[in-house]
Structures are given as structure tokens and as C-alpha cells.
Amino acid sequence: MFVKWQKRRSACTDWYHEGEDTGWQEHAGDLVMASVVESKRVDGKPRHQLITYLGSIREKFAQGNSRNLVRQDDFWLSVSRNLKKAGNRITKEDRAKIEAALAKRVEQPAQAEVDQLLANARKKLTELRNINGAPMRPNPTEKEVRDRA
Numbered sequence: 183m184f185v186k187w188q189k190r191r192s193a194c195t196d197w198y199h200e201g202e203d204t205g206w207q208e209h210a211g212d213l214v215m216a217s218v219v220e221s222k223r224v225d226g227k228p229r230h231q232l233i234t235y236l237g238s239i240r241e242k243f244a245q246g247n248s249r250n251l252v253r254q255d256d257f258w259l260s261v262s263r264n265l266k267k268a269g270n271r272i273t274k275e276d277r278a279k280i281e282a283a284l285a286k287r288v289e290q291p292a293q294a295e296v297d298q299l300l301a302n303a304r305k306k307l308t309e310l311r312n313i314n315g316a317p318m319r320p321n322p323t324e325k326e327v328r329d330r331a
Contacts, residue, residue: 183218183219183220183233183272183276183280184218184219184221184283185216185217185218185219185236185280185283185284186216186217186218186219186230187214187215187216187287188214188215188217189212189213189214189215189241190212190213190214190215191212211240211241211242211243212240212241212242213238213239213240213241214238214239214240214241214244214287215235215236215237215238216235216236216237216238216261216284216287216288217232217233217234217235217236218232218233218234218236218268218272218280219231219232219233220233233268233271233272234264234265234267234268234271234272235264236260236261236264236265236280236284237256237257237258237260237261237264238257238260239253239254239256239257239288240253244257244287244288244289245288245289246289250289251291251295251296251299252296252299254288254289254290254291255291255296257288258288258290258291259328261281261284265277265280
């Protein structure tokens with residue numbers, strides 16, 4: 183059992199020109215997708231059998247700066263959710279190996295950084311709502327958001 187990475191070139195990269203503000207910059211770049219597969223032999227030939235899809239992220243967002251924290255966190259939430267769905271097909275030992283392999287390619291942001299980023303975003307949203315006079319709806323807590331995943 184191992185992590186299989188697939189790379190898909192985005193069609194948006196054909197329209198994206200470095201330095202131009204086309205609105206497609208967020209969608210430009212190669213998409214990398216991670217899956218857990220198991221190697222089996224069928225008629226004497228090796229074949230990969232899909233165990234579960236884990237998640238995808240644009241390659242340029244996989245490492246790096248604070249601007250990528252939300253995308254990285256979304257990727258890791260997807261991984262966690264899909265590993266949980268796989269249930270007993272993946273053991274705890276295999277899960278640890280899978281997460282270590284993923285961490286080599288996609289940085290796992292510290293939870294404190296993500297919480298700080300979300301708190302700042304909520305604060306700005308609250309300020310904007312107050313400026314526009316929109317009725318305030320309570321924001322979900324971090325625990326509520328993570329429990330939905």
C-alpha cells in the first residue's frame with residue numbers, strides 16, 4: 183500500500199500569462215492528486231488497485247507561505263476525511279506512513295497558524311458586516327467546522 187501522485191496540467195495555464203491580471207492566477211498551475219493504492223498482480227502483471235482518493239492541491243500551493251495555509255489546511259482536512267471513510271482498510275500504521283509520505287510533498291500547517299488566520303478573517307468579516315449594516319449571523323466555531331469535515 184502506498185501513495186500514488188498524479189499530476190494534471192490545468193487548462194487555465196494556457197490563458198495565464200505571467201504578470202497579467204486575468205483573474206485566472208488562482209486556478210493556473212498543475213494540480214496534484216493523491217490516492218492510496220495497493221499493488222496486485224492480475225494475470226501475472228502488476229496493477230494498482232485504488233483504495234481511496236485522498237485529496238488534491240495546486241502544486242504551487244503545496245509548500246510555503248502564509249497565503250497557502252488555507253489551501254494546505256483544506257488538503258489535509260480532505261485527507262483526514264477520506265482516510266476516515268476508508269475505515270478498516272487502512273491500519274493505524276499504514277495511516278502514519280501515508281501521512282508521512284504526504285507531508286514530504288504538501289506542507290502541513292501548524293494548527294495555531296491556521297486558527298490565527300481564520301480569526302483574522304472573521305474579524306475582517308465582522309468589520310465589513312458592521313460597515314454595511316448587514317445582520318450578524320454567528321460564525322461557527324473551529325470545532326464545528328472540523329466536525330462537519
